[in-house]
Amino acid sequence: MRIAVCDDERELAEDICARIKKIDRVCRVFCYTEGISLLQDGCFDLVFLDIGMEPINGMEVAKRLREINQKVLIVFITALKEYVFDSFEVGAFWYLLKPVSEDKLKDVLFRAKKQWEQQNGSGERQIFIQTKSKNYVLSVNDILYLENQKRKILIHTKEELITFNAVMSKVEESLGEGFYRCHRGYLVNLAYVAEYDGETIRLANKETIYLAKNKYQDFVMTYMRYLRNGGVTFV
Structure with a gap:
């Protein structure tokens, strides 16, 4: 899920971003x-x-976001209560008053993610590779893992190995969560x-890939959250 936070108070914007990343x-x-950069950067x-x-x-x-993407979920953050009714004109998903509490932010993120999953659950995610x-x-569901070899990316799928020229960070951003x-x-x-x-991750097909030591704790937290969001029960 790609999330943007836009507020002309830099410290507030960075604080909200940091809190979302923790959640x-x-x-x-x-x-x-500022909004111009947000609109220029895409969907x-x-x-x-x-x-x-x-x-x-x-x-x-x-x-303007609505013109680009009808499905985008918009949450307004403001100290001004009088804008609540105006927000309905653009189909706002939610409205948060400053200062934004941790519980409110978590609740809105949870609701937004559920809505996003409902909107996108019927279609299979695909990527174009040249x-x-x-x-x-x-x-995307057929990809086991991707391997970086200088300027080449090797996509290991269930059926084949695909090699193409790309930067791993760009591919990572395109694939997103999961x-x-x-x-x-x-x-x-x-x-x-x-x-x-x-030090390692063993995949369902028995292959093993490296896990960087400095990534271990973050990986465990991310993977546990991924499992919980997928409905896995811990015993």
């Missing part, structure tokens, strides 16, 4: 201090918007993790 370590969070699934921004206020940014010899429309950068050379699909220790 949900799988999502991708982007921080902005998001969930956007937290301050209303009283300049030169373009949050209400106008929301209207190689020297062939073009692919690949189901994948974890466990090592500078590997990006793993969490759906295929079978077991792990402090």
Whole structure:
């Protein structure tokens, strides 16, 4: 899930971003201090918007976001209660008053993620891959893990190995949640993790990839959250 936070008070925007990352370590969070940059950077699934921004206020940014993406979930963050009814004109998902409490933020994130999953649950996620010899429309669910070899990316799928030129960080951003950068050379699909220790991850197909030592704790927290969100019961 791609989330943007936009507030012209930089400290407040960065604080909200940091808190979202702590609540949900799988999502991708982007921080902005003005609406123009947000609109230029593309499509998001969930956007937290301050209303009283300049030169373009949050209400106008929301209207333009709606033109780009009808499905985007918009949450207004403001100290001004009088804008509550105006927010309905742009189909706002929620409205948060400053200062935003931790419980309120968690609740809105939970509700937004559920809504987003309902909107996107019926369609299978796919990515387009272009190689020297062939073009692919690949189901994300078929990817076991990705391997970085200099400027080349190796996609290990259930059926084949696909090699193409790309930067791993860009691919990681495109794939979004459900994948974890466990090592500078590997990006793993969490759906295929079978077991792990402090140095390696063993996949469902019996392959083993590296887990960086400095990533271990973050990986465990991310993986546990991934399992809970998927309905796994811990005993």
